[in-house]
Amino acid sequence: MAITLVDPQGLPKAGVYRQVSVATGSKLVFIAGQVARDAHGGKVGEGDLAAQVEQCYLNVGLALAEVGASFDDVTKLTVYFVDWTPDKLPLFAEGVARAAAKLGVTPAAPLTGIGVAALAEPDLLVEVEAAAVID
Numbered sequence: 688m689a690i691t692l693v694d695p696q697g698l699p700k701a702g703v704y705r706q707v708s709v710a711t712g713s714k715l716v717f718i719a720g721q722v723a724r725d726a727h728g729g730k731v732g733e734g735d736l737a738a739q740v741e742q743c744y745l746n747v748g749l750a751l752a753e754v755g756a757s758f759d760d761v762t763k764l765t766v767y768f769v770d771w772t773p774d775k776l777p778l779f780a781e782g783v784a785r786a787a788a789k790l791g792v793t794p795a796a797p798l799t800g801i802g803v804a805a806l807a808e809p810d811l812l813v814e815v816e817a818a819a820v821i822d
Contacts, residue, residue, distance in 0.1 A: 689820045690760055692795055703780060704798040708762040710820035716756055718817040720767065721746035722806065736775055736812050740766075740782025741789075743815040748790045751819060758787075760819040761796040767814040771802030779813075 689712030692705035723731040723739035724746070732738025747764075751757055768775065779800075787794055796817075806814050 689822055690762060690796070692797075701798075703783065704764070704795050706797060708797050710762045712760070712820035712822045714821045716751070716754055716760070716817075716819040716821060718747055718750045718819070720765075720814040720816040721750065722808075722811050722814050730810060732812075733810050734812075736778040737782040737785070739812045740779055740815075741785045743813055744783060744786030744794065745789065747815055747817050748786070748792070751817070754821070756819045756821045758790065758792040758794045758796070760821050761794065761817050762820055763818045764794070764796050764798040765816045766798060766800045767803050767806065767816075768800060769803060769806055769812050771800065782813075 689710055691709040693707040693709065694700050694705050695707060698706045721743045723742040725731055725742070731742040748758065751760065766779070783794060
């Protein structure tokens with residue numbers, strides 16, 4: 688595997704991700720922000736943050752698979768949340784867990800969550816982008 692995930696001593700353990708990833712592969716993969724749309728562009732989980740997170744992660748998984756990668760190759764995730772508040776964290780975790788169960792993975796790459804006022808379309812609550820390294 689081209690990725691080593693690390694939680695340095697002296698930094699808090701986040702539980703759902705690691706603080707650092709070290710990549711040793713030779714190909715960089717950048718996945719555009721994925722939103723809660725199915726393969727036909729249909730809305731998924733309107734008004735339901737957990738369902739939208741799940742679909743975003745499933746879409747990232749599909750994009751990774753298309754280029755011969757998986758969540759094991761992800762070096763960094765960035766998640767954009769509309770009107771983020773800390774009480775939404777359990778819904779985020781639920782969506783990630785449901786997607787992880789369907790994909791048979793444990794997404795643990797470093798993650799940055801960013802609260803935003805809006806995304807490209809008014810029904811979108813979350814968007815997930817990824818960077819990966821493969822050999």
